[in-house]
Amino acid sequence: MRAQLVIGNKTYSSWSLRPWLAARHAGIDFEEVPVRLGTAEGAARIAELSPSGKVPVWREGGLVVWESLAICERLAELAPTLWPADSRARAVARAVSTEMHAGFPAIRSTLCMNARASGRRVTLTPEVEAEIARIEAIWGDCRARFGVDGPWLFGPFSIADAMFAPFAFRFPPYGISRPGVVDDYLATLRADVHVRAWADAAAREPDVIEAFECGR
Incomplete structure (x- = not known):
């Protein structure tokens, strides 16, 4: 049976984008199962498919995996190149991935992911500025130490x-x-063929979820 990835709206669902993009880059075949966030129909579908009541969810035969980073780890078992080959680079890649998964609350609440938006204006609090600075430091360190073999944080694309x-x-x-x-x-992210495909699909979505429309 073909694996399935249950995802939310491409306009808004940052958590869904992560394993979707990893699977696309790894060439792992799967069926995309979209659910409409913020609707009664979507809530019922998520309750049916997700043990946590959230998206994304990876369904592979009798295996069900939730949480974006856990799904990415499962994908890396199917496609080991999703983590850097070098053990030191791999350790740092796991560290920054976990930091991203668990942290940056000010950015999450202020700079909502929105694949259709432009020209938005929000107030950058000291907390947001500090988190942006931390993002810049992470990207700079990874690129400087491990990014010589490609345009991504660790050279080739990784989790x-x-x-x-x-x-x-x-x-x-x-x-x-x-x-x-x-x-x-x-620029590397936005030029990626799979990221562009995600954005193109988001542009065709009809739903508007006001809670995620930051800066309007």
């Missing part, structure tokens, strides 16, 4: 890039720009 991919739709809509590593890495 770390999947975890940070939503910034392609978190920074530009709000005019967040930092010359150097931030703008360069955002």
Whole structure:
């Protein structure tokens, strides 16, 4: 039976983007199962498919895996190149991926992921500015130490890039720009064929969820 990835709206669901992008880059075949967030129909579908009541969910035969990073780890078991080959690089990639998974609450609440938005304006609090600075430091360190063999954080695409991919739709809509590593890495993300495909699909979605329309 073909594996399934249950995902939310591509406009808004940063958590869904991460394993979707990892699977696409790894060439892992799966059926995309979209659910409409913020609707009664979507809530019922998620309750049916997800033990946690959230998206994304990976369904592979009798195996059900939830949480984006856990799904990415499962994908890496199917496609080991999703983590860097070098053990030291791999350790750092796991560290920054976990930090992204667990942290940056000010960015999450202020700079909502929105794959359709542009020209939004929000107030950048000191907490948001500090988290942006931390993102810049992570990207700069990874690129400087491990990124010589390609345009991604660790050279070739890895799960770390999947975890940070939503910034392609978190920074530009709000005019967040930092010359150097931030703008360069955002350009890499936004030029990626799979990220572009995600954005194109988001542009065709009809739903508007006001809670995720930051800066309007």
